[in-house]
Amino acid sequence: MSEAVLKDARGKMQKSLESLNKELASIRTGQANASLLDRVTVDYYGAQTPVNQLATISVPEARMLTVTPYDKSSVDDVLKAIQKADLGVNPTSDGTLIRITVPQLTEERRKEFVKDARKIGEESKVAIRNIRRDANDKLKSLQKDGELSEDDLRGYNDDVQSLTNDFIKQVDALCDDKEKDILAV
Template identity: 80%
Template sequence: MSEAVLKDAKGKMQKSLESLQRDLAAIRTGHANASMLDRVTVDYYGAPTPINQLAGIAVPEARMLTVTPYDKGSVDDVLKAIQQADLGVNPTSDGTMIRITVPQLTEERRKEFVKDARREGENAKVAIRNIRREANDEFKKMEKDGDISEDELRGYNDDVQKLTDDYIAKVDSACDDKEKDILEV
C-alpha cells in the first residue's frame, strides 16, 4: 500500500515535469521551432483541432516555419488561427502554404521570455510540492489507521522529500536550459 503511494507520487511528479517541458517548448526563442504552434487550435468544421493534425509543419530555415494544410480549403482558417494565437509572428499565405518568419528577439523581449519560463518552472515546483503534501497526508492517514508505525512514517516522509528534491532539480535544470536557449543570440 505504502509503495503504491510512492509510485503514484512519482508518476504525478513525472507528469508535472512533462507538462513543464511542453510549456517551455511553446515559449519562443530566437529561432523557428515547430513546437511553437503546439497550442494553436483551428476551428475546423466546428471542432477545435490542433494545427499539427491539420497541416504539415516544417522548418526549412533557422528563422522560418512553413505550414502546409492537408485540406487546401482550410488555409484561411489555419492562417486566422495562427494570427489569433498571439505568438508574436506575422504569418503570410500564398494560397497553399503559410510562411511564418520568426523575427529576431530584442534584449527586452528575451528577458520577458525568460521571466515566462521561470514562471512556468515555479508553477511546476508548486505542483510537485502539492503532490508531496498529498503523499505525506496519505502516509499520516495510514499511520493514524495503524497501517504503518511512526518510524515507517518518518522513513516514507524522507523518501517523498528525496523524490521531491529530485524532481525540483529536474525542473531547475529544464528552466536553466530554456533560459540559455532564449538568451542565445
C-alpha cells in the same frame, strides 16, 4: 501499501515534469521550432483543433516555418488562428502554403520570455509540492489505520521529501537550460 504511495507520487511528479517540457518547448527562442505552434487551435468545422492535426509543419530554414494544411479550404482559417495566437510572428500565405518567418528577438522580448519560462517552472514546482503534500497525507492516514508505525511514517516522509527535492532540481535545470537558450543571441 506505502511503497505504492511513493510509486504513485513519483509517477505524478514525472508527468508534471513532462508537462513542463512541453510548455517550455512552446516558448519561442530566436530560432524556428515546430512546437511554437503547439498551442494554436483552429475552429475547424465547429471544433477547436490543434494546427499540428490539420497541417504539416516543417522547418525549411533556421528562421522559417512552413505550414501546409491537408485541406486546402482551411488555409485562411489556419492563417487567422496563427495571427490570433499572438506569437510575435507574421504569417503569410500563397493560397496553399503558410510561411512564418521568425524574427530576431529583441533584448526586451527575450527577458519577457525568460519571465514566462520562470513562471511556468514555478507552477510546475507548486504542482510537485502538491503531490508531495498528497503523498504525505496518504501516509498519515495509513499510520492512523495502523498500517504504518511512527518511525516508518518518518522514513517514508523523508523518502517523499527526497523525491520532491530531486524533481525540483530537475525543474530548475530545465528552466535554466531554457533561459540560456532564450538569451543566446
